[in-house]
Amino acid sequence: KAGVTQTPRYLIKTRGQQVTLSCSPISGHRSVSWYQQTPGQGLQFLFEYFSETQRNKGNFPGRFSGRQFSNSRSEMNVSTLELGDSALYLCASSRGDTNTGELFFGEGSRLTVL
């Protein structure tokens, strides 16, 4: 079956702009998590959505937001971009309703803020 799909794969923005990233999970998966990965900070948890509800949130400012649609696809938005937001944004899906927490990651969206 198809894996996790993230779009766009690469994008360049300037400071102050906003960006929307998309994630289509594996069919049947209802949980979508978002992570920010930078060389210095590793994998940082942003938030997790399950059945259209934000179930968990990491320690990121309010400029980072997300949502999940009824088909489990998810989007995350970053407003008022800062240089430090340059990172690889990874989406991961899982079934979300069992004790098996295996995450399936997408290829990521690499954001560069100039």
Added chain:
Amino acid sequence: GQQVMQIPQYQHVQEGEDFTTYCNSSTTLSNIQWYKQRPGGHPVFLIQLVKSGEVKKQKRLTFQFGEAKKNSSLHITATQTTDVGTYFCARWTNAGKSTFGDGTTLTVKP
């Protein structure tokens, strides 16, 4: 906090040598997961351990969960160049959140 600490941060080995990375927590873990991320790639799930003292093997990889469920290790026997990448441990909660360690980056010299 509920962090997991990994050591070492980097490990460089000669092909054929063994490699071990360690994951430690100050609190008891309900489970521990291991992921591998190849250079330029995305993390790929390797295994999840849930039982105290659990040991699981995948070919040349051996995963252990400590008796106190506060630490875990991943050991690779006779490394190959295909083992190159960053290995992450992560704790997962049934509330849907995974907290990742900072990873151990393995390089292998042929």
